[in-house]
Amino acid sequence: MIKCHLSRILGERKQKIAEVSRETGINRNTLHRLYNETATRVELDVIETLCRYLDIQIGELFEIEEGDTQEKVEQ
Template sequence: MIKILLSKKLGELRWTQKDLARATGIRYNTINDLYHDMAARVSLEHLDLICEALDCNLSEIVEYKPNTIKTTKTRTGHERPE
């Protein structure tokens, strides 16, 4: 599972979502989805802009945690629990 840690990083820096939207040019709604870890997809360009604006490494805003439920892929490419 991929976790977005943007809310933690913005809190550390005392930045608002609006501050980040202004600094990066990324739409506020997109920032809000990332902030609340609700984004299904994340643009590499957006991650680059965010890291540049916050002067941080990717590992400070994105974290990988292994899934607790093991899944297998079906022939159609979909995942299903074992």
């Protein structure tokens, strides 16, 4: 399962989704889904814009989390 750390990153920086949306042009709903980890797909240009805006690497935003999903794939 892929975990998104957007909520932690924005919390540490005391930033709001509305602010990030306004400054990057990324749709608020897209950011909201990433923030709440309900997104099922994300465009690469959104990931790039977000990483550049936050000045982070992709690996700081997303992480593969081992768990039930991985075990099901292997079976």
